[in-house]
Amino acid sequence: MTDSELPSQPQNFALWREVQDTRVRTRLGGIYYLLAWLLTWLFCSVPASMLGSGLLASAFFALMLALRLLHRPPAQTSGGCLQLWIDRHWYLIYLTALGWGLVHAWVLVDTRFEPSRLIATLSTIAFSTAMAFNFAMRKVRCVVAILFLYLPGLGVLLTQREEQQALLITLAFYLSYLLLALNRSHREYRNTLTMEQQLIDQRERYDRLSRTDSLTQLGNRLQFNSLFPALVANVQRQGGQLSLVLLDIDFFKRINDEYGHSTGDQCLYAFAERMRNVFRRDSDALLRLGGEEFGVLMMNTPLEQARELAEEFRRDLTSRGLEIQGQILPMTASLGVGSFDARRDGNAETFFKRVDDALYLAKAEGRDRLVLASLD
Numbered sequence: 001m002t003d004s005e006l007p008s009q010p011q012n013f014a015l016w017r018e019v020q021d022t023r024v025r026t027r028l029g030g031i032y033y034l035l036a037w038l039l040t041w042l043f044c045s046v047p048a049s050m051l052g053s054g055l056l057a058s059a060f061f062a063l064m065l066a067l068r069l070l071h072r073p074p075a076q077t078s079g080g081c082l083q084l085w086i087d088r089h090w091y092l093i094y095l096t097a098l099g100w101g102l103v104h105a106w107v108l109v110d111t112r113f114e115p116s117r118l119i120a121t122l123s124t125i126a127f128s129t130a131m132a133f134n135f136a137m138r139k140v141r142c143v144v145a146i147l148f149l150y151l152p153g154l155g156v157l158l159t160q161r162e163e164q165q166a167l168l169i170t171l172a173f174y175l176s177y178l179l180l181a182l183n184r185s186h187r188e189y190r191n192t193l194t195m196e197q198q199l200i201d202q203r204e205r206y207d208r209l210s211r212t213d214s215l216t217q218l219g220n221r222l223q224f225n226s227l228f229p230a231l232v233a234n235v236q237r238q239g240g241q242l243s244l245v246l247l248d249i250d251f252f253k254r255i256n257d258e259y260g261h262s263t264g265d266q267c268l269y270a271f272a273e274r275m276r277n278v279f280r281r282d283s284d285a286l287l288r289l290g291g292e293e294f295g296v297l298m299m300n301t302p303l304e305q306a307r308e309l310a311e312e313f314r315r316d317l318t319s320r321g322l323e324i325q326g327q328i329l330p331m332t333a334s335l336g337v338g339s340f341d342a343r344r345d346g347n348a349e350t351f352f353k354r355v356d357d358a359l360y361l362a363k364a365e366g367r368d369r370l371v372l373a374s375l376d
């Protein structure tokens with residue numbers, strides 16, 4: 001299973017897994033029904049005299065086989081699509097099972113099938129066993145399918161209970177065993193599914209952690225490195241506006257030197273908190289790019305809007321500083337702001353450099369200011 005195969009919404013994982021399992025387990029199942037019928041028909045006492053009904057039943061099982069093969073899982077992984085596929089596939093399973101149940105009943109009633117009766121009865125047992133062990137993902141549906149396989153035959157045997165008592169009891173016994181076995185396979189299937197889901201959740205948690213800066217809880221450089229080129233490529237493909245704000249705390253070294261590293265850490269956390277309060281849209285990606293340098297990737301945001309928000313952040317920081325342990329620490333930051341320009345920026349790297357140059361200029365011109373990335 002690769003990441004690209006997994007459904008994008010984790011809550012659909014169980015349905016998606018069920019579709020895959022049902023598909024794999026049912027794909028070739030139909031062929032055995034067709035084979036079992038052909039053997040039962042060809043080994044009966046007068047196969048040639050039942051050509052019409054023989055061919056009709058063969059056509060039915062061949063059609064079921066074809067429909068199962070052609071019923072491919074949906075490309076979309078939305079819950080509705082997956083559930084619809086499962087429901088439709090179960091109709092095919094029901095139809096095949098009921099078809100075989102009726103054939104078995106016919107074979108038990110019609111004396112021309114005496115030589116091949118054992119084939120049909122053994123096939124019923126084999127199909128129901130396969131059903132209990134392979135389709136346990138849906139317990140109730142599986143019980144219904146097993147009953148479709150069994151009940152028509154058992155009904156006939158009941159009417160012939162004088163002569164068929166031994167077979168009737170044996171089949172009824174085996175049916176009860178199958179129902180118990182189905183219960184167990186269903187539990188095992190669910191347990192395996194839960195374990196698989198836990199593993200995926202765990203992997204996602206580790207992945208999220210590896211992309212999160214542990215001090216500020218913002219996205220880290222790794223997150224930036226994967227997100228930034230992807231967003232730029234998206235804008236290049238589909239248009240739209242992508243803005244980037246780079247923020248660098250001024251003279252942060254002094255804070256460390258004056259108040260200690262631990263207060264420095266608290267400042268970085270408070271700075272990130274302030275960013276979260278200003279850049280509030282869900283689509284804004286807030287990142288700590290390293291040390292005391294931060295970034296905000298703003299999707300669908302024109303340059304002017306990004307500049308206004310960034311300037312609001314800078315002014316607020318300059319006027320209020322940061323409150324650390326009840327004490328106000330004065331603090332300023334320098335900012336570079338730019339929007340992706342398809343004519344000017346060939347790729348993510350050149351876009352970043354343009355905004356980084358603006359940040360450098362903000363520092364060089366005296367700090368505590370915002371500089372727009374040049375379009376020259």
Ligand SMILES: Nc1nc2c(ncn2[C@@H]2O[C@H](COP(=O)(O)OP(=O)(O)OP(=O)(O)O)[C@@H](O)[C@H]2O)c(=O)[nH]1
Nearest residue numbers: 248249250251252253254256261262264265291292
């Ligand atoms: N407390 C703390 N300090 C950090 C962390 N990461 C980087 N620093 C410090 O940030 C300071 C960055 O110093 P400089 O690169 O000289 O920059 P600056 O003092 O902010 O000066 P300008 O950026 O030029 O205004 C260094 O003293 C680093 O030790 C961190 O996680 N915690």
